[in-house]
Amino acid sequence: MTGVETDTDRRIARGVAVVVVTYRRPAMLAQLLESVAGSTLLPEHLVIIDNASGDETPAVVEAARAALGPVELDYRLLERNLGGAGGFHEGVRLAHAAGAEWMWLMDDDVALAPSGLETLLAHAGRYRCLMGERENSDGRPFFFQNVFFPALGVALPRPGNLFRRADVWHTNLATFEGLFVHRSVVDAIGFPDPRFFITWDDLAYGWLASHVTDVVCVKGVVLQRLRHQRQISLGVRHLAEASDLSRFYMMRNRGLLVHYLRARGRYRPIPFAFGTALVALKEVLRLVAVERRLKGMGSITRGMREARRIARDDAWSGLPEVPPADRP
Structure with missing residues (x-):
């Protein structure tokens, strides 16, 4: 059962697992782990799936253990690269088997906002599949294709400020860069499909979820992207x-x-x-x-x-x- 407890002066969200998939970005992974350790509310579990990086990633994870304190860390080095889709399949499977009530999915090139987990949990009593706002590395809002049109098989944006009238808006897709999903939804639709390898896997998963529950995006920045891309x-x-x-x-x-x-x-x-x-x-x-x-x-x-x-x-x-x- 999800609840907030205090352990050695650190507040812990019992029943919450952060699931990270990483591949050959040890420096960014170190920043992500530092942000987890610096959160105002710690997850109970941290599952890290290493897609056979073959670099110093294991050393980065070991160096972060002390700072993470009471967080239960499960690091799995895969024998081969299964892509983001295969990594999230494995990560959600492990978090689910560990009894996590909530799973927060993300790649290795983001950092948690200090109160990001608290922002999501504030809505967890009403919704079972949600996301928060994200920022680019320069602090600008991250652009999000936020509606899936099944007939075309594409995602398109809704124009304007979606939070103008409310702190929550509904959608029918998801992103694995920040999806916060309850185990009951996973029970209903299964684990992420590893056959995608990369791309479209999170959209398909969110669309499946929208058939069994509301999928929403809530106001409040929960993640910041660390990687700068030309765009x-x-x-x-x-x-x-x-x-x-x-x-x-x-x-x-x-x-x-x-x-x-x-x-x-x-x-x-x-x-x-x-x-x-x-x-x-x-x-x-x-x-x-x-x-x-x-x-x-x-x-x-x-x-x-x-x-x-x-x-x-x-x-x-x-x-x-x-x-x-x-x-x-």
Whole structure:
């Protein structure tokens, strides 16, 4: 049961687990762990999934143990890189098995706002799947595509200040950069799908969650991004630099998204094909306008071919079931 207790003069949120997936960013991970230790309210558990970084990440984690004090730290070094999707699958599985009531998911390139956990828990009595505001490394608000349109299979922004009339707004998607989810939701929809590897995994997970509970974003900065990226603003959205690997999976994983939509009777081939064209155009624009190069187009076309193959796979099945776990 979630509750706040005091242990050696540190306030601890019992039943809360922070789940971090890291890959070859030990310096940023050190800043993240420092921010966890400096929080006004500590999580009971901290699960760190290392995607086979092969660097000094284990030493960074060990160096942080003393500062984390009463936080129960579970560090797992994977044998191979499973991507963010595979890492969050493993991290949520471990936190769930440890009996966590709430799981706060994040990458290694963010830092916690000092009172970020308290901001989220203030809404935990009413909502079971929520996110807070995020800041860029320069302190500006982080741009968030905040509504998923199933027909097109894309996320688009709502214009204007969403907190103008209330401190909470509803959505139908999520981001693993800060998702705060209750175990009852995980029980209902399963663990994150590792087949995505990277990209679209959190959107799909949030869309699944929206079928069993309200998914909301609450007012108050809870995370700050540590990594600076080149980006441009198009008004209705921002475009940041990306890797060719990310571009490939951006297109490839639309094949998985087809199955998610089809399983719930929401797949419409023609609108979805138009959405795919929009995503491809966005990736081309990212290359030309942000990264100022053409090399990388091949990753887009390869991803599209792989997406078609996956979409035709009749052996595809849904998320794995969550095994029953005894509460500690």
